[in-house]
């Protein structure tokens with residue numbers, strides 16, 4: 127086996143309800159994950175011969191401009207950590223080079239690092255013929271972080287606990303999204319800290335029955351009205367410019383708008399593909415965001431796209 131490529135989706139949270147901080151420093155969440163068709167690609171191949179061959183070599187590419195430089199290339203990279211976890215379960219694992227082709231914004235609230243980690247779990251499991259089950263991969267994902275399990279499931283799913291206990295949601299709808307990407311990123315821990323400051327003693331998080339009914343009906347207008355993110359006030363407090371981005375997309379006809387996860391990316395639900403293009407054009411012309419992406423949800427889970435050339 128010479129190479130395996132896995133395509134793995136970004137996410138937006140349709141609802142993010144945040145409870146008080148727990149004893150272990152995490153927050154209890156109700157987190158409705160929705161995969162969108164904006165994909166990173168994770169490729170694993172046999173390591174090139176060189177003087178020192180680490181178990182996992184790492185490189186990165188993509189059109190994210192200066193954002194790309196913020197992807198760590200050392201042991202802290204979540205995808206490299208994921209590869210090493212698979213190797214831990216695979217004693218005969220030979221050294222590999224891991225390549226990340228990134229389209230998901232870095233530190234943008236779309237769980238790009240978690241997506242890469244999930245992609246690396248699937249790619250390494252295939253490359254090393256590690257034989258890990260979906261349940262095994264979900265357990266390794268939970269070790270890596272709260273958002274890593276979801277891309278292994280894809281579609282739309284409710285996460286509880288710190289977000290990692292997933293229940294898939296059956297939804298017939300196809301939704302049209304616009305994402306407004308920001309200059310710079312926001313640190314997820316900083317946004318949670320600001321949330322705790324703004325909202326001490328938050329109540330236990332609860333799911334929203336209206337959102338679930340909208341999803342069950344595949345009704346985009348209802349879904350747009352029900353989108354919610356408890357982290358939004360904290361993200362806007364740290365990045366006041368986001369309020370203008372949200373207002374601009376709403377005025378351009380979005381059915382709903384919210385900060386994606388911990389931000390600073392903003393997400394807009396459109397009534398149609400043409401509507402999404404129009405909203406993106408208005409956002410681009412406003413000069414309030416760095417770039418826009420139009421895409422659809424929900425997308426599928428992390429999957430192998432380029433099998434395996436020769437042996």
Ligand code: ATP
Pocket residue numbers: 196197198202203204205226231232233234235236237238239240242243273311312314387388389
């Ligand atoms: P989330 O939505 O899960 O809070 P995010 O989308 O805001 O995450 P990421 O793109 O996952 O943010 O990056 C957060 C930080 O994680 C980055 O600033 C970077 O230092 C680190 N990181 C580790 N591995 C990766 C990776 N493979 N890609 C991007 N960032 C990574």
